[in-house]
Amino acid sequence: MKKPLILVTNDDSIVAPGIRFLISVMKEIGEVIVVAPDSPQSAMGHAITINNTLHIDKVNLDNEIEHEYSCSGTPVDCVKMAVHEILKRKPDLCVSGVNHGSNSSINVIYSGTMSAAVEAGIEGIPAIGFSHLDYGWSTDFEPIRDYVKEITMAVLQNGLPDGVVLNVNFPKTDEKSIQGIKICRQAKATWVEKFDKRTNPQGKEYFWLTGEFVNQDKGEDTDEWALKNSYVSVVPVQFDLTAHHAIQKLNSWDL
Amino acid sequence: MKKPLILVTNDDSIVAPGIRFLISVMKEIGEVIVVAPDSPQSAMGHAITINNTLHIDKVNLDNEIEHEYSCSGTPVDCVKMAVHEILKRKPDLCVSGVNHGSNSSINVIYSGTMSAAVEAGIEGIPAIGFSHLDYGWSTDFEPIRDYVKEITMAVLQNGLPDGVVLNVNFPKTDEKSIQGIKICRQAKATWVEKFDKRTNPQGKEYFWLTGEFVNQDKGEDTDEWALKNSYVSVVPVQFDLTAHHAIQKLNSWDL
Structure with a gap:
């Protein structure tokens, strides 16, 4: 079997320990190309850079990798740049992360890490x-090395359903106490914001966004349940955002 | 009936003609409060500001509105700030836009306008x-005034299913030729990127992101079809991104 071409990106920047x-x-599995942000891009969601220029620089942080690039844009920009400007052929897989922090539950929607994976999915690349x-x-x-490898190999071997990418989260624990892998749905949870109001040296008010994560979902088939019980959570994520179940109801409104 | 409290935001900035x-x-329908970005935030997706400070300024662009604020953050920041810092009670409705440009099909995922609506939905506000x-x-x-009003009134009267917000797009046309309103699904379409490579005065390469929108979806139940045929498209959008249909398949992998 020919070595798969694997695009690696993230949102914590190209120097983050997670990537x-x-x-x-990924070097154990295939040919690796890295295109990742030159600065932290956490919580950038699916942002793209349309009102500013983009820069890429070839870097050499790992002597075993021929193609490693830092990019001035968001995680989604990195994927677009990799696929349409840098790579000669479509990669066989895109992996994003390992993010420093949870992207379970509603966090998926704010996450630059997951948005990069979703963008690859939109491009038709398993991610x-x-x-x-x-x-x-x-x-x-x-402690998570074998799990990352197992999930990656499974995706390379089986492919992913059309329009689906995977959101994998690892619990805070050591290898011995990880209980295994659970396929889950996204828990229904929200952030309850608390803005930290301060005053700057000129006397003007400003704010820091903080908040508390609240899980309203008691289901045992959710990612939050799995993680709380020391499982690795795997949620299939789609980018067709249509609430198909609501179409009939809206049609009854007779607009 | 007590006048509904309506939060208005957008991504093109508080001075844009669309907002x-x-x-x-909205002034014809209820009590209006405006919290919108102080600068254009197009294509910011669901980005939030966690590594920088946030500022709000009370402004007075409309003498008939008591509470109008510009915010230094993203559209999603604006909604969080409005709900958790500015408003005394949860609004009855959040409307975002009118965006200058399409948010149909896959554009929904890059859109700051739609991300603001989704954030309101996450907060439990019809949006x-x-x-x-x-x-x-x-x-x-x-020419679209009556349609905006009709759809808004329908949402206020009927509410929206839990976890659903509406993505409404108007075709490029005048009132006479708008054919009506269609409830649709998100068309399967993508952007094929073409990076415009240039050289700066110092001789360094840089890029502008451009691209061509390609609709691969021939369905007549899609937003793209509706808009092409001069209908107003209404897509119910959800923020549970779980691809529920894929869970069984992934379970068969025996991870």
Whole structure:
């Protein structure tokens, strides 16, 4: 079997420990090309750069990788740039992460890591976003190495259904206590915002966005349940946002 | 009936003609509060500001509105700020737009306008994003006034299913030739990117993101079909991104 071509990106920037770990796993599996943001792009969602210019620089952070680029844009820009400007052929897989922090539940919608994976999916590339609930940059990723590899190999072997990418989250725990992998649905949860109001040296008010994550979902088939119970959560994510079940109801309005 | 409290926002900035028009329609329906970006935030998707400070300024662009604020953040920041910092009670409705340009099909995922509506939906507020295919700032919005009003009144009267917001797009046409309103699904379409490569005065390469919109979907139940045939398209949009249909298949992988 020819080595698969694997595009690696993230949202924490090209120097983040999470992507360096992910690159190290992907090197065991295929030919790796890296196109990742030159600065942190957390919580950028599916933002793209249309009102500003984009820059790419060839970098050499890993001697074993021929094609490694840092990009001035968002994670989604990185995928677009990789596919349409840098790569000679469509990659066999795109992996994004490992994100420093959770992208489970509603976090998927704010996540630059997942938006990069979704963008690859839109381009017709099988894609996986990996995130670790432990957001510290000193996280030991080794305990999740075999899981990352197993899930990646499964996607390469089986492909993914059309219009679906994977959102994989790892619990805060060591390898011994990970209970296995659960296929889940996205838990219904929200952030309850608390803006931290401060005053700047000129006397003008400003705010920091903070908040508390509240899970309203008691289901045992959710990613939140899986993670709380030390499972790796895998949620299939789609980018057809149509609420198909609501179409009939709206038609009854006789607009 | 007590006047409904309506939060108005957008992504083209608080001075854009589209939001000023939308405000003028909402004043006919309820009590209006405006919290909108102080600068253009197109294509920001569901980005939020977590690594920078946020500012709000009370402005007075419309003498008939008591509470009008410009915000330094993204459209999603504006909704969070409105709900958790500015408003004393949860609004009865959030409307976003009218966007200068299409948010039909896959554009929904890049759109700041729609992300603001989705964020309101996550907060449990009925929400509608309005967009006009004509992206010029000199667009005449009057021909769509009655449609905006009709759809808004229908949502206020009927409510929306849990977890659903509306993505409304208007065709490029005048009132006489609008054929009516169609409830649709999101067409399967993508942008084929073409990066415009240039050289800066220092001799370094840079890029502008451009692209061509390609609709691969021949369905006559899609938003693209409706708009092409001069209908107003209404797509119910959900923020549970789980591809529920894929769960069984993934379980068969025996991970």
